[in-house]
Amino acid sequence: MARRYFGTDGIRGTVGQAPITPDFMLKLGWATGRVLEPRRQRARVLIGKDTRISGYMFESALEAGLSAAGVDVMLLGPMPTPGIAYLTRTFRADAGIVISASHNAYQDNGIKFFSAEGAKLGDEIEERIERALDETLTTVSPRELGKASRVDDAAGRYIEFCKSTIPDRVNLHGLRIVLDCAHGATYHIAPAVFKELGAKVSLVGAEPDGLNINQEVGSTHPAALRAAVIQQGADLGIAFDGDGDRVLMVDADGHEIDGDDMLYLIAKDRHERGELGGGVVGTLMSNFGLAAALESMGVPFERAKVGDRYVMERLAANDWQLGGESSGHIVCRHVQTTGDGIVSALQVLSYMVREEKPLSRLLHGFEKAPQSLVNVSLSAGVDAKAVMADPSLEQATRAVEAELGDEGRVLLRPSGTEPLIRVMVEGRPHLDVEGLARRLADDVRELVG
Template sequence: MSRKLFGTDGVRGKANSYPMTAEIALKLGAAAGRYFRKDGLNRHRVVIGKDTRLSGYMLENALTAGLTSTGMNVLLLGPVPTPAVGLLTHSMRADLGIMISASHNPHYDNGIKFFGPDGFKLSDEAEIEIEAMLEGEVRPAQPNNIGRARRIDDGRGRYIEYAKTTFPGKRRLSGMKIVVDCANGAAYKAAPEVLWELGAEVIPVGVSPNGFNINEGCGSTHTQTAAETIVQHGADVGICLDGDADRVMILDENGRVADGDQIMALLATSWAESGKLAGNTLVATVMSNLGLERYLAGKGINLHRTAVGDRYVVEAMRAGGFNLGGEQSGHIVMTDYGTTGDGLVAGLQFLSEMAHRELPASKLVQSFERCPQLLKNVRFEAGNDPRDTKAVKAAIVEGESRIKANGRLLIRASGTEPLIRVMGESEDENLLHEVVDSIVDAISAAG
């Protein structure tokens, strides 16, 4: 059975439209509760975190109702980063963790991500079984076995203490001026507090959420605000998180951006030099730049590529025993420190490199020269994949034949939105634009 409701990162959609409705969230909570409470005992628990979207209240309440109706006890964390849910699911001995967030998407979207008892994203097999249960009739618990719900007031504080432990104990951030852009999202309190407690002078941006402004003109997908703030205040470095703080972009003192590929290149090199890089291998997706691949090869470091999605990166890391991986988009996964992408912890590792090497950020944000890369997104009507048409297939075949000598093409459907993503890389930028544009035009005409 294939998954219809679940995508590459849980369930996601526009709030108050299928599947992000209170009705579906209630049924999903009941199905997940029944899945984890197969033995009928009333000792099972689930932790729920969320970001700052207005629709988070609706989905949180609906999930809680569904879960408690099947006998699950619910622990509500409130607004916390996604990695905090993975951490606390494991540390609080919960059977299930849920994060309500659409990550870097606008406020009108939302999503539901599931974590297993080990703190890692729930497996495809488990999601398929939960989806199958949701399509049937979920048997509720007897009245005396209905679950309880309670607020956990110190969830953010527990995550703050955990995050600080990932920064070397003998180092401090004293004398360092840091801009941190929290995207008006889940880390709007935690990230500035961590940096301040480690000794930095903190200039916060995007820390006034109102339910509607998450990721709006700020955060890892809109770094211009942080760049201007860095220059204005003469800051040493900037850390830009996304709405649920599992992604990060690093900015140097001039506002220049280091994406996930550059951050991974720096950490992989440093960890390899110190013997810390497990299997001498970095795990990244097919979207990572060709320049990263060439750089790592020159350093004698292996690159293992996966499908797009941090869940697939983590699966490859666990299967191969690797401890560093991530995505160009800024998901950096370090299994020595956590179970999922953690933008704040990745930022702390970059700051640690600055402190250790006694170098400005500008000397660390560009480890390799990027191969020219062009990515364009084409929106289409859901359920009608334009890649199946003859015209689009022909355009892709022609494009691949033209570019394969000095680059590559990747055409894929987004796992979270009705988009076809057309990505190309080539040293010949004119050819790159011609090929990508021809495929985009074909998809637009077909969609």
């Protein structure tokens, strides 16, 4: 069946617009409860959220829908998305639900689902939920209604889990770290993790008010973190997105360390210690330099379509442990079932501490090909797929590819989370990838008006 609601990263939209309304969330909770096959006599679902103001409203709606279907609900409150994946497993719940629009602004929201194993729901379950949404909502008998409870120690449980993902002998004593929590779900988790491991921590973006999530802070706006690291003379900075599944870093000089850099460092560390367990999965956006560096170490590298779901699919198919995106969504399957910003940062810091070298030294010799990414906004009602299929755009793309020859590549793709078409051009240093990307972006803008 054609998908109406579920994208590659759950269900997203602007609050108040279809389908992101309280009525829809109520029905979604009920439909989910109808589809779940409980491990025990009664199904149990965890609900967590980030810090945007609409989370309170949607939490109540989902809770009511699940209860009407006879499902018990455990409310976690503000919690990073990977924390909900972890707690879904540890509580032996039948599913976990995250209310979050990740790196988007506060007026957007969305829903992500995790299976009992802490992985994204499979297509078959999502399709069954979509079919159930067409049914008439009927409430179970009063005796069968689901119960709701709050999990008071959810934050503490996840903090201890994060700390457990690096060896006990590794501590962060002496490191001065700036954390940017994007006014999001990591604001009460990340500071505790890094402080308890011994680091001296200062904070940016750790005062959520429901409206400021991702506002000029976080992994999509690193300028605030960069300035704080330089001003304070810190050893490094770490920035998360609104729901804590993405991360980027900056070194002591303020240079950005993106997902490709971190994948390289984690892979190099684990490869040198004989613990990598296969190859690395990147995406179509991963830099040429990452593929070349891994291949020079004898580490296989494979590209998946953009999106953590596709990265996870290839990791599972190959039985590999490490993969991710240049945006900072990194999956370390040896310790976690989904992308986890805190856990990924700890893997890098663990390598840094063992080697007793700053980030810049660890990255010495790793060279990325120049890459230019331009986002073209789409007006309401514009069909991104139709734009991508336009013959004039295909011709313009071929012209740029001809100029690059075998020394570069072009990638155009619709965003999976925002009304954008992303234009990426990558090539050897002597090529004007920035100018070519701008030219192709102008062609897209002309098509979309």
